[in-house]
Amino acid sequence: MQLKKIQLANFKNYEALSLSFSAGINGIIGENGSGKTNLLDAIHYLCLTKSAFNSVDSQNIRHEQNFFMIQGNFEKEEKESEVHCSLQEGKSKTIKVEKKAYTKIGEHIGQFPCVLMTPYDTDLIREGSETRRKFFDVTLCQIEQSYLNNLHRYNKLIEQRNSLLKQFAERNFFDKTLIETYNTQILPLAKSIFEKRSEFISQFVPILEKYYFFICGEREKISLVYTSDLQTANFESFFINQLPKDLLLQRTTKGIHKDDYVFEISGYPINKFGSQGQQKSYVIALKLAQFELLSLLKNLKPLLLLDDIFDKLDDSRIKKLMELMHSNTFGQVFLTDARPERTQGLFKEIGQEISLFYTGNEKTFLQKV
Ligand SMILES: Nc1ncnc2c1ncn2[C@@H]1O[C@H](COP(=O)(O)OP(=O)(O)OP(=O)(O)O)[C@@H](O)[C@H]1O
Numbered sequence: 001m002q003l004k005k006i007q008l009a010n011f012k013n014y015e016a017l018s019l020s021f022s023a024g025i026n027g028i029i030g031e032n033g034s035g036k037t038n039l040l041d042a043i044h045y046l047c048l049t050k051s052a053f054n055s056v057d058s059q060n061i062r063h064e065q066n067f068f069m070i071q072g073n074f075e076k077e078e079k080e081s082e083v084h085c086s087l088q089e090g091k092s093k094t095i096k097v098e099k100k101a102y103t104k105i106g107e108h109i110g111q112f113p114c115v116l117m118t119p120y121d122t123d124l125i126r127e128g129s130e131t132r133r134k135f136f137d138v139t140l141c142q143i144e145q146s147y148l149n150n151l152h153r154y155n156k157l158i159e160q161r162n163s164l165l166k167q168f169a170e171r172n173f174f175d176k177t178l179i180e181t182y183n184t185q186i187l188p189l190a191k192s193i194f195e196k197r198s199e200f201i202s203q204f205v206p207i208l209e210k211y212y213f214f215i216c217g218e219r220e221k222i223s224l225v226y227t228s229d230l231q232t233a234n235f236e237s238f239f240i241n242q243l244p245k246d247l248l249l250q251r252t253t254k255g256i257h258k259d260d261y262v263f264e265i266s267g268y269p270i271n272k273f274g275s276q277g278q279q280k281s282y283v284i285a286l287k288l289a290q291f292e293l294l295s296l297l298k299n300l301k302p303l304l305l306l307d308d309i310f311d312k313l314d315d316s317r318i319k320k321l322m323e324l325m326h327s328n329t330f331g332q333v334f335l336t337d338a339r340p341e342r343t344q345g346l347f348k349e350i351g352q353e354i355s356l357f358y359t360g361n362e363k364t365f366l367q368k369v
Pocket residue numbers: 011012013014030031032033034035036037038039059060061062063308336338359
C-alpha cells in the first residue's frame with residue numbers, strides 16, 4: 001500500500017501544499033517548527049481520521065481560517081483511491097473515498113493502516129492505563145471494524161450508566177430495572193472486547209519479545225501482561241455485586257474500561273524498574289510489533305511514520321532500525337529530520353534510495369539521494 005500524492009489546504013501551518021511521494025523512503029527535512037510533524041499528522045488524518053497530536057479537530061485548521069482540507073491518493077492492491085478529509089468550522093468532519101462520504105466516519109479506520117513512532121512514545125510507559133488502552137485499541141480497531149463498533153457502544157453505555165448513577169445520588173431515588181437494562185447490554189459487549197484483547201495480546205507478545213531482543217540483544221526477559229476485571233471468575237455476578245460501590249462512587253467501577261497492559265522486564269514493571277535505555281527499546285519493540293502484526297492480519301504493509309526518531313535514538317538503536325530498512329521489512333516510510341546530512345548519510349550507508357522533501361521553503365521540492 002502506498003500514498004502516492006497529498007494535497008493540503010489550511011491544515012495547521014500549511015496554506016497550500018501538493019506533493020507526490022515515492023513508494024519507498026520519504027524524508028521530510030526542515031528546521032524546527034517548519035511543519036515536518038504537521039505533514040506526518042496530515043497523513044495520520046488520512047489513515048485514522050484524526051490527528052495524532054491534537055484531538056481538537058478545529059485546532060488543526062490554519063490560524064485565522066475556517067476550514068482545512070487534506071486529500072490523499074492511495075494505491076492499495078493495485079487499486080487507486082482518493083481519500084478526502086475536510087473540516088469546516090462549526091460543522092462535523094467529513095471523510096470521502098472516491099467522492100463518497102461515509103455515514104459513520106469510523107468505517108474508514110483500518111482501510112489504510114498506519115503505524116506512527118514519535119518521541120512521545122515513552123508516554124506509553126510513563127502515563128496511566130488510558131494511554132496504553134488507546135494504543136492497543138487503535139491497533140485492534142484497524143484490524144476489525146466490529147471491535148471499533150463494540151467499543152463505541154460499550155463506552156456510550158458506560159457513560160449513560162454513570163450519568164444514571166449520578167442522577168440516583170442527586171435525586172435520591174433508585175430504579176433497579178433501569179440499571180439492569182444497562183447491565184444486560186454492557187456485559188456481553190465487555191466479554192467480546194475482553195476476548196478480542198486477550199486473543200490479540202497472545203499473538204502480540206511473542207513478536208514484541210522478538211523485536212526487543214533484536215533491538216538490544218540483551219538477555220533480560222521482557223513481557224507484557226494484560227490485566228482485566230474480566231479475568232475474575234464469574235465476572236457477571238461480580239459486576240452486578242459492585243452496585244453498592246458504583247452507587248456510592250457514582251460511576252461504573254468494574255469493566256474493560258479499567259483494563260491495563262503491564263510492561264515488564266525480568267518480571268518487574270518497566271516504568272519503575274527499567275532503565276531509560278530499556279524503556280526506549282521497549283517502546284520501539286511495541287511499535288515494530290504493532291507494524292508486524294498489522295501487516296500480518298491486514299495482509300499489507302501499513303504506512304510507517306517516523307517522527308524525529310534519529311534525534312531521540314542512540315546510534316546502536318538507529319543501526320538496528322536501519323537494518324530493518326535495509327531488509328525491506330517496511331513498505332512506504334515517511335520520516336522527519338531537522339538534519340538532512342544525517343538522514344542522507346544513514347541511507348547512503350545502506351545503499352537505499354530516499355526522496356527528500358524540504359519543508360519551510362517557499363516551494364517544497366524533491367531531491368533524490
Ligand atoms: N492551527 C495552526 N495554524 C497555523 N500554524 C500552526 C497550527 N498548528 C500548528 N502550527 C504551527 O506549526 C508549526 C509546528 O510545526 P511542526 O510541529 O510540524 O514542526 P516541526 O518541523 O516538526 O518542528 P520540530 O523539528 O521542532 O519537531 C509551529 O510553527 C506552529 O505554530
